[in-house]
Amino acid sequence: MVCALKKGAFRRYLFLNVYMAASVLVSIGRYEVLSHSGFESSAYRYFYYYSDSVLTILLYFALTSLYAHVFGELKANRFVRLGAVILLAGTAVFSYAVVQQYNSRMLTHFVVELSQNLYFVGLVLTYLLWAAIMKMRETRAQLVQLVLALGVYFSLFAATYALRNLYPSQSSVFLSLLQMFGLVLPIAWAYAFWRLSMDERIAPARLAMVPR
Amino acid sequence: MMPAFIFVCSITLLLQFFVSYCRSLIAASARQPLSREVQDVTGIQKNASGEDFPRVIQLLHLCPESPDDRTRIRAVGAYFGMLNFVRSTVARLMPSLRSWTEFERAQCAYFAAVTLERRIAFSRDMLAQQMDG
Numbered sequence: 597m598v599c600a601l602k603k604g605a606f607r608r609y610l611f612l613n614v615y616m617a618a619s620v621l622v623s624i625g626r627y628e629v630l631s632h633s634g635f636e637s638s639a640y641r642y643f644y645y646y647s648d649s650v651l652t653i654l655l656y657f658a659l660t661s662l663y664a665h666v667f668g669e670l671k672a673n674r675f676v677r678l679g680a681v682i683l684l685a686g687t688a689v690f691s692y693a694v695v696q697q698y699n700s701r702m703l704t705h706f707v708v709e710l711s712q713n714l715y716f717v718g719l720v721l722t723y724l725l726w727a728a729i730m731k732m733r734e735t736r737a738q739l740v741q742l743v744l745a746l747g748v749y750f751s752l753f754a755a756t757y758a759l760r761n762l763y764p765s766q767s768s769v770f771l772s773l774l775q776m777f778g779l780v781l782p783i784a785w786a787y788a789f790w791r792l793s794m795d796e797r798i799a800p801a802r803l804a805m806v807p808r
Numbered sequence: 809m810m811p812a813f814i815f816v817c818s819i820t821l822l823l824q825f826f827v828s829y830c831r832s833l834i835a836a837s838a839r840q841p842l843s844r845e846v847q848d849v850t851g852i853q854k855n856a857s858g859e860d861f862p863r864v865i866q867l868l869h870l871c872p873e874s875p876d877d878r879t880r881i882r883a884v885g886a887y888f889g890m891l892n893f894v895r896s897t898v899a900r901l902m903p904s905l906r907s908w909t910e911f912e913r914a915q916c917a918y919f920a921a922v923t924l925e926r927r928i929a930f931s932r933d934m935l936a937q938q939m940d941g
Contacts, residue, residue: 716814723821726828741832747825755818761811783879784829791876798835803828 599789605738608794611661612742615654616782622647645704649711656684656714659721659746665739666728683721687713712757719750730800737798738788744803745784752777830887833880834915837922846925856921858913861888864920871927872934881923888916 597616600606606613626644633639660680664673691713695705725743734740753774760770847853850864868881891909899906 716818719818719821723824726825737832737836741829744825744829744832748822748829751818751822751825755815755822758811758815758818762815787876787879796836798832802835803831 599786603789603793605789605794609661609665609742609789611654611658612785615651615658616785618654619651619782622651642704645708645711649707652711652714652718653684655746656680656718659718659725662739662743662746663721663725666725666732666734683717684714687717712754712761715750715754715757719747719754722747722750730804734800735797736794737796738792738794740798740800740803741788741792742785745781745788748784749777749781752780826890827887830884831912831915833884834919837919838915840922840925842921843925846921846928850921850924852918852921856914856917858888858891858910858917860917861913861920864917864924868920868924868927871924872931874927874930877923877926881920884916884919888913891916 597606597613597620600609600613600616625647626640629637629640629643657680660676663676663680667673667676688710691706691709695702695709698705722743726747728734729740729743756770756773756777760767763770842850842852849867850860852860852864865881865885891913895906895909895913899909
């Protein structure tokens with residue numbers, strides 16, 4: 597956020613910075629709850645999962661704003677916004693259908709499920725955005741790096757949550773991994789804002805795994 | 809079943825994004841020429857080879873760290889490790905993949921040499937500031 601402000605990219609990537617500001621506030625909140633109630637307390641667990649859900653939704657909208665940047669020239673922003681809301685609602689309905697079996701603490705189960713599903717939906721959407729960047733030959737280096745960093749972040753989280761569901765007994769190990777992976781996005785975005793100017797260009801075809 | 813499917817998809821896409829991200833980090837340095845001094849120190853005249861990478865990284869560790877390149881070096885170091893793994897396993901069976909890994913490893917070495925150049929300049933600036941102070 598500080599890097600974006602210093603480089604004059606704060607308003608240009610407003611949703612990304614709103615997400616970063618929210619994650620700083622959430623981290624402070626988590627630390628407060630952790631120091632007062634302890635790691636094993638239900639207060640911390642509730643705060644952790646509910647705040648994670650809010651952050652995931654904010655990140656989802658940050659991703660939508662990147663779509664708006666890529667498709668901005670096609671004047672498709674209204675459709676992007678509408679599509680994002682419909683997809684979010686669809687994910688929420690699917691998550692509700694999954695947690696319906698639980699009789700107690702259904703809201704908590706719903707929040708956790710929604711968060712995990714949104715990571716996977718976010719990953720698929722980031723991949724589609726990356727495909728669009730390649731197809732449309734988008735050359736803005738800063739935008740390309742922001743999208744790629746988001747892709748790495750979403751895939752790390754989606755993979756870790758999937759492993760956690762496969763091996764629930766190792767849940768604490770995967771939670772620790774998630775804390776570490778949480779650093780990826782702020783570092784990569786800070787680098788993109790700090791080191792790359794808005795005019796810097798890159799040929800995305802050179803970045804593909806299979807040379808084009 | 810569903811978590812296993814999500815896991816496989818996520819790892820596949822992670823690989824795709826990670827490779828593209830590292831290539832975007834390396835791409836900027838590929839256009840920068842090396843100074844005569846760095847060419848002499850690293851032994852890289854025009855084209856680097858993958859074998860140069862560990863040596864250049866050792867030289868990098870001799871220079872004071874500059875905070876903004878630390879993360880990039882780690883990311884590209886991880887990418888180089890991944891390329892080595894592919895080279896010694898799957899690429900043995902696929903010649904086209906082997907030449908691709910060789911090219912990428914060379915790009916990593918060139919990136920490290922450009923970073924070395926920046927660190928030397930950074931160290932000189934620091935020294936000059938200390939002398940002035």
